[in-house]
Amino acid sequence: MANHQTNSTSAPPVEPGADLHLELSGPGLRIGLANALRDAVRTGRLGPGTRLPASRTLAADLGVSRNTVTDAYAELVAEGWLTAQQGSGTRVADQAQAHTAEASAPRTKAAQHRPAYGLKPGSPDLANFPRAQWLTAARRALTAAPNEAFGYGDALGQEQLRSALADYLARARGVYAHPERIIVCSGFHHGLALMAQALRSRQVRAVAVEAYGLDLYRDLLTSAGLDTPPVRVDEFGALTSDLPLLREAGAVLLTPAHQYPIGVALHPDRRVAAVDWARASGGLILEDDYDGEFRYDRQPVGALQGLDPDRVVYFGSVSKSLAPGLRLGWMVLPEELVPQVVAAKGHGDYMSSALDQMTLAEFITSGSYDRHVRSMRQRYRRRRDQLVTALAHSAPAVRVTGMAAGLQAVVELPRGTEGEVVQSAARRGLEVSGLSEFFHPGAERDRRGPEQDALVVNFAASSDSAWTGALETLRSVMP
Amino acid sequence: MANHQTNSTSAPPVEPGADLHLELSGPGLRIGLANALRDAVRTGRLGPGTRLPASRTLAADLGVSRNTVTDAYAELVAEGWLTAQQGSGTRVADQAQAHTAEASAPRTKAAQHRPAYGLKPGSPDLANFPRAQWLTAARRALTAAPNEAFGYGDALGQEQLRSALADYLARARGVYAHPERIIVCSGFHHGLALMAQALRSRQVRAVAVEAYGLDLYRDLLTSAGLDTPPVRVDEFGALTSDLPLLREAGAVLLTPAHQYPIGVALHPDRRVAAVDWARASGGLILEDDYDGEFRYDRQPVGALQGLDPDRVVYFGSVSKSLAPGLRLGWMVLPEELVPQVVAAKGHGDYMSSALDQMTLAEFITSGSYDRHVRSMRQRYRRRRDQLVTALAHSAPAVRVTGMAAGLQAVVELPRGTEGEVVQSAARRGLEVSGLSEFFHPGAERDRRGPEQDALVVNFAASSDSAWTGALETLRSVMP
Numbered sequence: 001m002a003n004h005q006t007n008s009t010s011a012p013p014v015e016p017g018a019d020l021h022l023e024l025s026g027p028g029l030r031i032g033l034a035n036a037l038r039d040a041v042r043t044g045r046l047g048p049g050t051r052l053p054a055s056r057t058l059a060a061d062l063g064v065s066r067n068t069v070t071d072a073y074a075e076l077v078a079e080g081w082l083t084a085q086q087g088s089g090t091r092v093a094d095q096a097q098a099h100t101a102e103a104s105a106p107r108t109k110a111a112q113h114r115p116a117y118g119l120k121p122g123s124p125d126l127a128n129f130p131r132a133q134w135l136t137a138a139r140r141a142l143t144a145a146p147n148e149a150f151g152y153g154d155a156l157g158q159e160q161l162r163s164a165l166a167d168y169l170a171r172a173r174g175v176y177a178h179p180e181r182i183i184v185c186s187g188f189h190h191g192l193a194l195m196a197q198a199l200r201s202r203q204v205r206a207v208a209v210e211a212y213g214l215d216l217y218r219d220l221l222t223s224a225g226l227d228t229p230p231v232r233v234d235e236f237g238a239l240t241s242d243l244p245l246l247r248e249a250g251a252v253l254l255t256p257a258h259q260y261p262i263g264v265a266l267h268p269d270r271r272v273a274a275v276d277w278a279r280a281s282g283g284l285i286l287e288d289d290y291d292g293e294f295r296y297d298r299q300p301v302g303a304l305q306g307l308d309p310d311r312v313v314y315f316g317s318v319s320k321s322l323a324p325g326l327r328l329g330w331m332v333l334p335e336e337l338v339p340q341v342v343a344a345k346g347h348g349d350y351m352s353s354a355l356d357q358m359t360l361a362e363f364i365t366s367g368s369y370d371r372h373v374r375s376m377r378q379r380y381r382r383r384r385d386q387l388v389t390a391l392a393h394s395a396p397a398v399r400v401t402g403m404a405a406g407l408q409a410v411v412e413l414p415r416g417t418e419g420e421v422v423q424s425a426a427r428r429g430l431e432v433s434g435l436s437e438f439f440h441p442g443a444e445r446d447r448r449g450p451e452q453d454a455l456v457v458n459f460a461a462s463s464d465s466a467w468t469g470a471l472e473t474l475r476s477v478m479p
Numbered sequence: 480m481a482n483h484q485t486n487s488t489s490a491p492p493v494e495p496g497a498d499l500h501l502e503l504s505g506p507g508l509r510i511g512l513a514n515a516l517r518d519a520v521r522t523g524r525l526g527p528g529t530r531l532p533a534s535r536t537l538a539a540d541l542g543v544s545r546n547t548v549t550d551a552y553a554e555l556v557a558e559g560w561l562t563a564q565q566g567s568g569t570r571v572a573d574q575a576q577a578h579t580a581e582a583s584a585p586r587t588k589a590a591q592h593r594p595a596y597g598l599k600p601g602s603p604d605l606a607n608f609p610r611a612q613w614l615t616a617a618r619r620a621l622t623a624a625p626n627e628a629f630g631y632g633d634a635l636g637q638e639q640l641r642s643a644l645a646d647y648l649a650r651a652r653g654v655y656a657h658p659e660r661i662i663v664c665s666g667f668h669h670g671l672a673l674m675a676q677a678l679r680s681r682q683v684r685a686v687a688v689e690a691y692g693l694d695l696y697r698d699l700l701t702s703a704g705l706d707t708p709p710v711r712v713d714e715f716g717a718l719t720s721d722l723p724l725l726r727e728a729g730a731v732l733l734t735p736a737h738q739y740p741i742g743v744a745l746h747p748d749r750r751v752a753a754v755d756w757a758r759a760s761g762g763l764i765l766e767d768d769y770d771g772e773f774r775y776d777r778q779p780v781g782a783l784q785g786l787d788p789d790r791v792v793y794f795g796s797v798s799k800s801l802a803p804g805l806r807l808g809w810m811v812l813p814e815e816l817v818p819q820v821v822a823a824k825g826h827g828d829y830m831s832s833a834l835d836q837m838t839l840a841e842f843i844t845s846g847s848y849d850r851h852v853r854s855m856r857q858r859y860r861r862r863r864d865q866l867v868t869a870l871a872h873s874a875p876a877v878r879v880t881g882m883a884a885g886l887q888a889v890v891e892l893p894r895g896t897e898g899e900v901v902q903s904a905a906r907r908g909l910e911v912s913g914l915s916e917f918f919h920p921g922a923e924r925d926r927r928g929p930e931q932d933a934l935v936v937n938f939a940a941s942s943d944s945a946w947t948g949a950l951e952t953l954r955s956v957m958p
Contacts, residue, residue, distance in 0.1 A: 029634060029821055064822065126626040134834075135618055142614060147605040147942070150802035171510065174517060174558065189828035220825070271559035272572060299509070299550070302558045306517055323629035325833025346699070349668035353832040354804025355613075463626070 029064050033072040041081050041092055050092045052082065056441070065219045070437065075115075077426045084423050116429030117470035121261060121408040123461040128376065129323045133368045134359065140366075141358040149358060153350050155342045157184025157330070161361040165330055168364050169316070173292055174302025176309035177332050183341055184352050186327040187317045188288055192217060192253075195286060195313060196224035197344035198337060204250030207286070210238045211443035212262050217253065218440065230443035233259060237266035240274040244281070251284040252277075256304040257292040261438050261456040263402020263410050271304050278311035284334075285312040291320045293373045296381040296404040310334045318360065320407060321373055326356055383459040383467070384409060390471045395478035407460035410435065417479045418453035430473040432457060508543050512551040520560050520571055529571045531561065595908030596949035600740060600887040602940040607855065608802045612847045613838065619845075620837040628837060632829050634821045636663025636809070639840040644809055647843050648795070652771055653781025655788035656811050662820055663831050665806040666796045667767055671696060671732075674765060674792060675703035676823035677816060683729030686765070689717045690922035691741050696732065697919065709922035712738060716745035719753040723760070730763040731756075735783040736771040740917050740935045742881020742889050750783050757790035763813075764791045770799045772852045775860040775883040789813045797839065799886060800852055805835055862938040862946070863888060869950045874957035886939035889914065896958045897932035909952040911936060 040046040052058070055069040062069070073090050076082040084090045149158070156162060162179035169175035185191040199207065206227035209218055218228045229246045232239045237259050243252055254274065256266035266274075278285050287304050295301070305314035309332070317329030333341060345351075363369050387409060388400045399412045413421055418434045425432050435454035462470050519525040532540070534548040541548070552569050555561040563569045628637065635641060641658035648654035664670040678686065685706035688697055697707045708725045711718045716738050722731060733753065735745035745753075757764050766783050774780075784793035788811070796808030812820060824830075842848050866888060867879045878891045892900055897913045904911050914933035941949050 029818070032818065123630055126629045129626070129629045131621045135614075135621055138617055139614055142610045147608070150605045150608045150804040151602055152798075152803045170514070174513070176521070186830050187828055189825070190830070193825070193828070265557070268557050268559045268562075275559065299554060302513070302517075302554060304558070306521075307559050319631075323833070324631045325629040327828070327830055327832050346668070346672070349666055349672070349806070351665050351669070351806055351830050353806050353835045354802070355835060356832045 030068045030071050030075075033062070033064070033068060034075050037072060037076055038081060041076075046092050048092050048094045051088075052090045052092070054089065066215050074426060074431065077423060085419070115426075115431040117431065117462065117466055117473055119430065119432045119458045119462065119470055119474070121433060121456050121458045123324065123458065124320045124322075124407055125376065125379065125460050125462075126323060127463050128379065130368065130372050133372070134363065137363040137366060137368060138355070138359040141362040142355065145358055149354055151354075153352075153354055155345055155350055156180070156182065156338075157350070157352060158354060158357040158361065161357045162330075164361040164364040168369070169303075169314075169332065172370075173289060173300070173316070174306045175314055175332055176306050177314075181309075181333050181335060181338060183331045183333060183338065183345070184350075184357060185329045185331060185345075186351050187319050187324070187329040188290060188315050189216070189220065190327075190351065191315045191317075191329055191331045192220055192286070192288075193224070194341050194344040195251075195331070196221055196226060198340040199251055199284075200225055201340055201343070202250070206246070206248040206250065208243060208246050208249040208252040209440065210254065210259065211440045212435070212438045213253070213255070213260060213440065214438065221253075228440070228442075230440040232443065233262055235264055237262075237264050237270050238274075240266075240270045240277060243274065243277040243283075249283065250281075251286055253286045253288060254304070255288050255290065257289055257301055258295075258403060258406045260288070260290065261408060261410065261433075261435065263406065263408070265301055265403060266304070271307065274304065275308045275311060278308065283311070284337075287312050287314050289314060289316045291406040292316070293321055294377055294380055294406050296377065296384065300405075305332060310336075313337065321369070321376070326360070328352060328356055328360055380407060380460050386467075386471065387457065387459045390475055391478065394475040398478055401454075408456050408458045411455040411457055413453040413455065414479050415453050418455070421455065421477055421479065424477045425473065428473050428477060430470060430477070432474070508547045509550050509554075512541070512543070512547060513554050516551065516555055517560060525571050527571050527573045530567075531569045531571070533568065594905070594910040596910065596941065596945055596952055598909065598911045598937045598941070598949055598953070600912060600935050600937045602803065602937065603799045603801075603886055604855065604858065604939050604941075605802060606942050607858065609847065609851050612851070613842065616842040616845060616847060617834070617838040620841040621834065624837055628833055630833075632833055634824055634829055635659070635661065635817075636829070636831060637833060637836040637840065640836045641809075643840040643843040647848070648782075648793075648809075648811065651849075652768065652779070652795070653785045654793055654811055655785050656793075660788075660812050660814060660817060662810045662812060662817065662824070663829075663836060664808045664810060664824075665830050666798055666803070666808040667769060667794050668695070668699065669806075669830065670794045670796075670808055670810045671699055671765070672703070673820050673823040674810070675700055675705060677819040678730055678763075679704060680819055680822070681729070685725070685727040685729060687722060687725050687728040687731040688919065689733065689738065690919045691914070691917045692732070692734070692739060692919065693917065700732075707919075707921075709919040711922065712741055714743055716741075716743050716749050717753075719745075719749045719756060722753065722756040722762075728762065729760075730765055732765045732767065733783070734767050734769065736768055736780055737774075737882060737885045739767070739769065740887060740889065740912075740914065742885065742887070744780055744882060745783070750786060753783065754787045754790060757787065762790075763816075766791050766793050768793060768795045770885040771795070772800055773856055773859055773885050775856065775863065779884075784811060789815075792816065800848070800855070805839070807831060807835055807839055859886060859939050865946075865950065866936065866938045869954055870957065873954040877957055880933075887935050887937045890934040890936055892932040892934065893958055894932050897934070900934065900956055900958065903956045904952065907952050907956060909949060909956070911953070 055066050055073060059066040059069045073082060077084050081093055082090050083093045159179065161184060162182040165182055166177040166179045169177045185194060206229055207221050208231050209228045211230040211233045221228050227248065229249055231242055231252065238254055256271060258265065274285055277283060285304065289303055292300055292303065303314055305312040314332040318326050384404060391398055391400060391411065397414055400409050401412055402410045418436060422432060422434045433456045435456055534545050534552060538545040538548045552561060556563045560572055561569050562572050638658065640663060641661040644661055645656040645658050648656045664673060685708055686700050687710050688707045690709040690712045700707050706727065708728055710721055710731065717733055735750060737744065753764055756762060764783065768782055771779055771782065782793055784791040793811040797805050863883060870877055870879060870890065876893055879888050880891055881889045897915060901911060901913045912935045914935055
């Protein structure tokens, strides 16, 4: 077996070359882009004061998502290579040359920049992944599994997992579920990609999206050939009564339990209006229930899907409740859509690990999932309270809005201050998102909407040791 | 963490359609009542506009606290099932129609047909998945992992796994590997789908394929918009010297170590011809090394990729060596292709489970993978010998061809008998593939090729108890 020795594995890591496209071969697009930009500044190809392309433009040029570019820019701003000022765009910092000497040493993973404090939304608390309980569930599941469970599997996903999910979702989220309507996927992103294909096969041309949301998902729909007309969002959630005006929309993507990232619940009248629209137009509602389990002031509002399981596609995952690394999610579908989504899934690769699927099934049916969610709910509630308290004491000009729910909160800022606050935070090693990052570029600013200047603060993901410093830094940059 | 024990999780799932008071035995009185009300509306027992009892009255009727009822009412109002208006009480919303989808008979898996003996190629022996060793590796990996390992992850795949693979592939398969050239995927199917996208973005229009192969992969390429001109196959493998004739082909998909399903190795001259073609034309070789570890008569031939790592894309997976259910595979790419495949992978979902990735890394580096492959090699070699012996004794008219390798063998039949043998086997409960199933519909029958009448027999996957009967049945249908 060990006869084909080569010394290839000790070859040095890929050295970025001159051209941008070559430099993108780093460990990931964002890192690759950040490295490319650093090298360009370091070597003088981008001189001090040079204005960089708008993130949207560069994203289009490189064929990457806008987030990739804005993240790379933000990282380099945080490192002092670039500066970002409201109105004058992103430029190469005057001090950037100072980095030349120290940066000439070869980069290693360990040397990569990490902000001192990361409060960008997206990740749950990874430190409390229930490793021991997961391993217990894995042992039970793998020991009990029939041999066939290790095979190529079922296009819908493993039957035990779909059964466990059907029970759980009915009980915890009021979802009208049946195992034969559930399709396991690797997360919301995968589910939405499958749905986009299914919608295209139904001749749908556009999916309405909330005016605030992740550009990642808008980009996914766009690259699947679907338009994404925006629906305005105010303090009662998406204005679903506007849906009949969007003639071309064959579906609408909503976050009813907890608007992302504004943080409000969809008003009952708006829920009804969405279902009315779907029934009248034959459209579909895509319900992204990304953090529905995490409500801290009352029982969570049940899923919209229960109102009309034949017009609503329900999406959930363990990415917020357990860990994104599991890559496990689910869709609960109107019956007629099941074959279309299976077809989109392809006939040879159902993507999701059989071992993780059976472990999750055991984790749910044994009650470990409920216990974990309950424990995380208490933890996140405390964190949110700490955020509110800290800002109330030191920054009376700002206001934490949105429900007591989820993993992130919106911190409203005085008008015109968002960009400065985000950059000032970056200079202090605090990475945080401005609300404007989430605004649909095609949406008109809505006067009935929330304050346009705000931060979206992830209070869930920091380690205990980082949290105090993160809060302190956040307070220090408040206007 | 696990201190919030309740017994609610052991309660049976709420049964829809039963009586109100029965459903209240659910996980909590409020949830039970809310579910009961939803079901009553959904099934039409409570029609639109129906006025519900005053909360005080219903609480008294049910023997629960009034709060339980008002909370449940409020929840359903928030969800749009009910409306509450000052002065007119709580009513069923007009839009809350009955859903009768559940009435359709549930499809059951149990009714599906299973043959007594399955000898179709594709699956390894699932009974010998090393459950205990895998769990040991999982425990070690999960215990040692940094918190970040549970996050969204790296587009290339986990770094530890790519390092472990780089070492292993260099050692066991002669692959010129470096972690930064490796991309983890969920199997060959996923890898080929990503590559098809990357090829399309390079303006490639056609991928030449071997005249014998899986229609699944030809279909995948076709549906990605790529033509699949066939390359003839004979007893020395694919006639790669024909590649220059296929002007439109920008890549060729080959199985050099063990032609699938013919079972021959690609002749050294043909390996060189393939690389010559790739260099001269700028084309790429896609090397599907699906079972390269399993050679029984000598050391496996190293991967073609080592000949020119800048022109060959190497694909491997654990689907034959461990279990397809893991959904873990890898590609080793020419450097310039890495960003293109990363782009094809998308920016938000890297599909592969972080937990399985780190477990596999531990499984490889601890030596468990080598031990498992060695043990399976012995087992498969015995199985193949048994097949050869059984047929030599009872069916001297047939011949087992191809190398002593892999998980399947080709059993050559007298001309004109293949269809009858396959059908006669099926009538006796033996599922086996005819070689013609694998023939490219666009390829001319090649007079220099193997016998056209043959079976492709999976000798690896049967349980020990089924194997004797399967062999017996196979012998009984031989001409």
